[in-house]
Amino acid sequence: xxxxxxxxxxxxxxxxxxxxxxxxxxxxxxxxxxxxxxxxxxxxxxxxxxxxxxxxxxxxxxxxxxxxxxxxxxxxxxxxxxxxxxxxxxxxxxxxxxxxxxxxxxxxxxxxxxxxxxxxxxxxxxxxxxxxxxx
Ligand SMILES: [Cu+2]
Numbered sequence: 001x002x003x004x005x006x007x008x009x010x011x012x013x014x015x016x017x018x019x020x021x022x023x024x025x026x027x028x029x030x031x032x033x034x035x036x037x038x039x040x041x042x043x044x045x046x047x048x049x050x051x052x053x054x055x056x057x058x059x060x061x062x063x064x065x066x067x068x069x070x071x072x073x074x075x076x077x078x079x080x081x082x083x084x085x086x087x088x089x090x091x092x093x094x095x096x097x098x099x100x101x102x103x104x105x106x107x108x109x110x111x112x113x114x115x116x117x118x119x120x121x122x123x124x125x126x127x128x129x130x131x132x133x134x135x
Pocket of ligand 1: 087088123124125126127128
């Protein structure tokens with residue numbers, strides 16, 4: 001009678017532990033699966049790579065004046081709005097469909113350089129200008 005009770009309690013403990021482990025494995029497995037899916041998604045587009053370029057001003061024009069980018073790697077141009085002022089804040093890159101007025105709070109221009117070659121960028125009035133070389 002006592003032994004039966006004891007075995008019953010041990011049985012319940014064993015089942016509980018088994019269930020806990022099973023539940024934990026289930027959740028950690030689904031997390032791993034999610035991560036793999038995310039990596040595959042990113043890989044299809046760009047291997048998770050990105051390129052970051054800082055854009056400032058020198059001699060009343062954009063600096064660097066020629067921006068070199070890798071083909072098909074998402075680009076982020078981080079604009080230093082302490083230097084890039086006034087109409088130079090209105091940046092246009094026609095070949096990549098970019099037209100943006102950058103501010104201190106919103107100073108990143110993102111696009112994918114999906115064409116190879118040399119392209120121009122400028123302020124919307126064409127007073128400041130430069131080149132983007134994608135290779
Ligand atoms: Cu301008």
